[in-house]
Amino acid sequence: MLWLLSMVLALIAVVDACPIPCKCEDHDIIICSDQRLLELPHLPQSTKQLYATHNMIQALPDEGLEGLSILDLTKNVFKLSLNTNWQNISNLTKLFLSGNRLSTLTPRPFQGLLNLKILDLSDNYIETLPQKFLYGLIKLQILNLNMNKILSLSYGVLDGAPVLKDLQLRNNMIEMVEVGV
Numbered sequence: 001m002l003w004l005l006s007m008v009l010a011l012i013a014v015v016d017a018c019p020i021p022c023k024c025e026d027h028d029i030i031i032c033s034d035q036r037l038l039e040l041p042h043l044p045q046s047t048k049q050l051y052a053t054h055n056m057i058q059a060l061p062d063e064g065l066e067g068l069s070i071l072d073l074t075k076n077v078f079k080l081s082l083n084t085n086w087q088n089i090s091n092l093t094k095l096f097l098s099g100n101r102l103s104t105l106t107p108r109p110f111q112g113l114l115n116l117k118i119l120d121l122s123d124n125y126i127e128t129l130p131q132k133f134l135y136g137l138i139k140l141q142i143l144n145l146n147m148n149k150i151l152s153l154s155y156g157v158l159d160g161a162p163v164l165k166d167l168q169l170r171n172n173m174i175e176m177v178e179v180g181v
Helices: 004-016
Strands: 023-025 029-031 049-051 071-073 094-096 118-120 142-144 167-168
Touching: none
Parallel strands: 029 049, 049 071, 071 094, 094 118, 118 142, 142 167
Antiparallel strands: 023 029
């Protein structure tokens, strides 16, 4: 019986262990920056914050991120668009996607992130903001779109984020802003 208990405790320790080659602070903060990762490692269920900056990650897994409140994927290589099911990460409050290679946003790309307050899409190649791209971001307060290639802001483009109070658009190529934006 004692042997079985020790095996169960050892298994729990392995499941909740800090993933290699990452560093962990406390039991809920994982730092996987500058590791040349192509994909995210398996995360302990207790993980609340994940910092995986300066890697070569191109996509997110379909599961394993459910408990996150902060996800920082700055300076990775997401290309063209985000094809991610955010429904499983509904606790996320801060999402950082700065410095990737995002060029296209589809309508409702962040649907499911009901608790998101900060979204950083700066330093990408985004040219167009489609209608309803903020759809469902009912708690979004800060949107950083600095250093993209945005040419215009169309009427209704910010609909879906009723409490947005800080819109950052520095260093874009904006030529036209429609009335009512």
